[in-house]
Amino acid sequence: MHINQPSFYFIPSENTANDSTFSKITVSYNFMAGCNITTFHPLFEIQPAVLLLTNFTDTRLQATLRMVYNKKYSAGASWNRNEGYSFFAGAVIENVEVSYAYDLYLSGIGKSSGGNHEVSFRYRLPIELFKRNPMPYKSIRLL
Numbered sequence: 001m002h003i004n005q006p007s008f009y010f011i012p013s014e015n016t017a018n019d020s021t022f023s024k025i026t027v028s029y030n031f032m033a034g035c036n037i038t039t040f041h042p043l044f045e046i047q048p049a050v051l052l053l054t055n056f057t058d059t060r061l062q063a064t065l066r067m068v069y070n071k072k073y074s075a076g077a078s079w080n081r082n083e084g085y086s087f088f089a090g091a092v093i094e095n096v097e098v099s100y101a102y103d104l105y106l107s108g109i110g111k112s113s114g115g116n117h118e119v120s121f122r123y124r125l126p127i128e129l130f131k132r133n134p135m136p137y138k139s140i141r142l143l
Contacts (some may be wrong), residue, residue: 026055026057027055028053028054029053029055030051030052030053031051031052031053031054032049032050032051033049033050034047034048034049034050035047035048043070044067044068044069045068045071046065046066046067047064047067047076048065048066049063049064050062051064060081060083061080061081062079062080063079064078064079065077066088071092072091072092072093073089073090073091074088074090074091074099075088075090076088076089082107083105083106083108084103084104084105084106085104085106086101086102086103087104088101092124095123095124095125096121096122096123097120097121097122097123098119098121099119099120099122100117100118100119100120101117101120102115102117103118
């Protein structure tokens, strides 16, 4: 058994261990690239991103374009090759991020479903929670 490409039997029995119960998990690779682009107005930011998933027999490509306003509101669209489109929007209100997404499938079983709706809530931990308290100021006159 190799750590990056495990193989196993579904039914671990000496009598049924044949090729039909044998399975192998192939190695897959994920490549992601993105950046933050400040626009003409400093409150707006554009965040393009590309995600490539491959195991060298099947390859998936996803491209996303997101626009952020004042680091609180965001909206964007995503394209999945051979699958469909996604549209999303969200807002951050006092460390709670609320977002909505709609996926529109163009092929496969999802094509007849009419789309998929997603709502998510995420809490952002404040960074100050993990920072040390600064040392109190000491005057050399009081030493």
